[in-house]
Amino acid sequence: MSLIIDHVEKSYDAVKALKKVNFEVNDGELFGLIGPDGAGKTTLFRIMASLVIPDAGHCLIQGHNVVKDYREVRKIIGYMPGRFSLYMDLSVEENLAFYAQVFGTTVDENYDLIRDVYEQIAPFKKRLAGKLSGGMKQKLALSCALIHRPEVLILDEPTTGVDAVSRMEFWDMLKKIQKEGITIVVSTPYMDEAELCDRVGLIQKGSLLEITDPSKPYDKDETQLFSLKSKRGIYTCLERVRRLEECRHAWLFGDQLHVTLRSERDAIQIKSILDSWDDSTLEWTKITPTIEDRFMGLIERETEKSHNNGETI
């Protein structure tokens, strides 16, 4: 096991940022942690990076406890914070050389590992890091996090605020790094990136809801999923569907709605209701759920549960 998170808890004053989070990451795995803003991803990542001490539970990286053996941990991890944290007033190559030196190595020694990433920003190596574009900053940060050939790479929302093309390039690079035998833990708020991981954990309000393998079909998914399209205002449509008794959950998915029902018997019932709306542009189809649907369903269910328990957010 490269990473063991064992019943980790953390509170900030009255806010419970993490509630008994429990999971493991295998050697050489690309593990994704997905969840909305404020779910506790960053807190969890800062605990892994030995920057935050958990209130309870343990976090082990390659067998080293992040609290007790933090010195060992810091030698074997590469951490890339969500916010660009390199020196803005140093140039690209100065930053890289600085971090190499701080870790007691040189740029040349591990250049083969960062070549793919670094060559993309090499033309700008004399430029100050603060003057780079968002995508280039990410590549530089990744290079600096890799320069000491870490065993575990911890990336906190590396693609937030990066354009779609750069995001795809970034994930291609991660796949290559994974092939070098480096375990990668990455968090993201984007559902589409979840599909690119070996395994994905869904985190919501400090709790880990589920861990799934995106490549496997959701056979245990108990409810059927439908998509609803309409050319007459999707938002009014969403409100109307949500008011229906047969509808369990409904959410926006691009330009359409995804709907789950309370029971399978309601499928025929709902069809006739939709017909009565007298909207010829309505399209109602049964679909196979993606990981995003799976997670949206889970999140909706969790919210419902906490409402029923009278919990406040």
Add this chain to the structure above:
Amino acid sequence: MLPIIFVVPVFQMILLTYAANLEMKGISMAVVDQDYSQASRQLVSHFKGSPFFEINFVTNNYQEAEDELTNDNVDVILHMQHDFEKNLYREKYTDLQLVVNAINATEAGLINAYCTQIITAFNNQGNKAVLEIIPRYWYNPLLDFKIYMFSGILVIIVTLIGMLLTALNLVREKEMGTTEQINVTPIRKYQFIMAKLLPFMVIALFELAFGLLIGRLLFGLPIVGSLGLLFLFTCVYLLTVLGIGLFLSTISNTQQQLMYMAFFFMLTFILMSGVFTPADSMPAWAQKINLANPVAYFMRVIRMILLKGSGFADISREFYSLCLYATLILTLAITNYRKTT
């Protein structure tokens, strides 16, 4: 940033030394002469002859003079009554009134002192048997105020760089988030803090050398004592103020918080250090507080070494006190600096 660090202090040194001067010239005086005698005219001519006084208003009506004072046209009224000369020669004793505008207490004290000196001189004229006191001012024979001020301003500049710049630098890293990345590296706390300390220490020492050079060339600042001793003492002093700056930066998260606290400490330290007013004239409790004021030690020692030529034995108490101070505050700063939360 670097040019600012050097240009601003030079400007400060030159401007403040000339401007923050306790010598008063051109004190505006009103004379109320109700005697019109030889003696009264003689006294007035004594004031006229002094470079410090300008007689701007002469009257025989006291009320008029008082109006001038309340309208802020004159700083002081010299009032001689009609039997001024008669009493002086017959009784060997006469009354004289001096009314001083004391809006600014320091200024009033100075005016009073100047007047008293002139009046004493006038007194002694007719009286041969009086002891004449000729003061000799040691270590600053011409009472050149600029020399005294300059050494004080040098202390302020060195303190400013030592305390404020270091602290700001560290908090800025916190604000920018660069500590987040540095903290996960194997760099040790003391290494990081040392790396933050040393550059500013070098800059501050350079600034001191630069300042001494300017003082020597521009103001004829005497350097009686050993420069080596001065720099040695400055190193210890800098470790102390850098330590205070670092400590402040460990307990604040933003530059704003830090600026507020640093200003509070610096203003208190500097005003109590004896740069403008002598520290020895402060009340006993304030002098106790001053034991925790590193600026006061340095202020005393820089003047002792530069003007008086004190050796190590003379400043050893201050030296060892600051060594202890530096050790304590740096330990506190390093232990208080957290790489984790």
